[in-house]
Amino acid sequence: MADQAELLVTRPNPGVLLLTLNRPEKRNALATSLLGAVATALIEANDDETIACVVLTGGNQVFAAGADINELAVKTPVMAETEPRGRHWATIRAFSKPLIAAVEGFCLGGGLELALSADIVVAGEGARFGTPEINLGILPGGGGTQWLPRLVGKSLAMKMVLTGQPITAQEALAAGLVAELTPTGEATPRALALAETIAAKPALALRVAKDSVLKAYTMGLADGLAFERRAFALLLASEDKAEGTAAFLEKRKPIFKGR
Helix, strand or coil: CCCECCEEEEEEECCEEEEEECCHHHCCCECHHHHHHHHHHHHHHHHCCCCCEEEEECCCCCCECCECHHHHHHCCHHHHHHCCHHHHHHHHHCCCCCEEEEECCEEECHHHHHHHCCCEEEEECCCEEECHHHHHCCCCCCCHHHHHHHHHCHHHHHHHHHHCCCEEHHHHHHHCCCCEEECCCCHHHHHHHHHHHHHCCCHHHHHHHHHHHHHCCCCCHHHHHHHHHHHHHHHHCCHHHHHHHHHHHCCCCCCCCCC
């Protein structure tokens, strides 16, 4: 498992991988190298059968305060089309296992887009979520204009994107952007506890269930329901389904194998 200075990679609990953004002097600004490190770690986690769930955090002070302005200042249209940044975003969004973002402090710009790539967001009460790119004469370019309205609705997304003003953790919770709030400083421990619970579930069902939920954002209702039905039928043939039902009937703890 890759462990780079900008990204700390640890295994705090069985089945759980913790990725910590580690550019505190830059408030975890998402330089292309850091984004690439996250993408690489997720590729490796995807192929590691001992990892069932990943938690992504920026630590207790800030999640990520946006893109690296030094990179942005010299970026040209050609660079935007040819640099690996777009591929890194696609890799992160394609991660097939559950991904939890633990957010404290500022979660802005590219940091918000990174949190939007997670399946579950747990936030400290002092967290702030925003898309300040309009203040630099640009717009969110890592999926923000597409994912934000899908998650919080058109009106709030427009307000955030067009004003550049952040919303509070409480507003993010009410809008459905955040799943849980914790006291400030406790987002990562709570996310790790949630990840440990998820990691104990059958791995195949986790992947298929995540894929099915995400299809709700890319398919129409009829196609989504058809996909869900096929996914359900697939899981009926799994060893884990047989083990799960047998364990329930026998009143014992199931032993899942991810098959």
